[in-house]
Amino acid sequence: MKHKQAGLSLIGLLIVAVLLAFVFLIGMRTVPVVTEYFAVKKIIHAIAASNPSMDETTADIRRDFDKRASAEYVDSVTGQDLAVYKHGGQFEIGIEYSRKIPIVANVSLLLEFQTDAKSNGGR
Structure with missing residues (x-):
């Protein structure tokens, strides 16, 4: 029997x-960008949750x-x-923005991000 x-x-x-090396490379390049997006999202939601008063200007919110x-x-x-x-x-x-991540030579990965938040009303 064979x-x-x-x-x-x-x-x-x-x-x-x-x-596996290619997947690892893409992961290593995208993780910081996605982490930064979650930080941006957290900041925007925190600003909205702080219920800016109607006296505040858009410049005040941008400065914050x-x-x-x-x-x-x-x-x-x-x-x-913003x-x-x-x-x-x-x-x-x-906010809506995109990030272009170079992978190898002329191959890039484009990630587009969008998030928004509403306040619950003025103070």
Whole structure:
């Protein structure tokens, strides 16, 4: 009875290793960007939850964002990138931005982020 040998050849092992290295590379490049997005989201929701008074200007909210972003090491966006609207007795704060991550040579990964939050009304 003939038995067929099963297992991974050297070429198969190299292919698997290259694929795993590529996945690891993409993960290592995207994790900091996604972590920064979650920091931006947390800052925007914290500002909205602090219920800015209607006396505050959009410049005050942007300045508050810049202070918090500096503490969270957010470098991709600034307060000038925020969209701040007053609707009735509440603020709506949002941001939309993208990050291009170079992978290898002319291959890049584009990540687009969007988040917004509404305040519960003025103080």
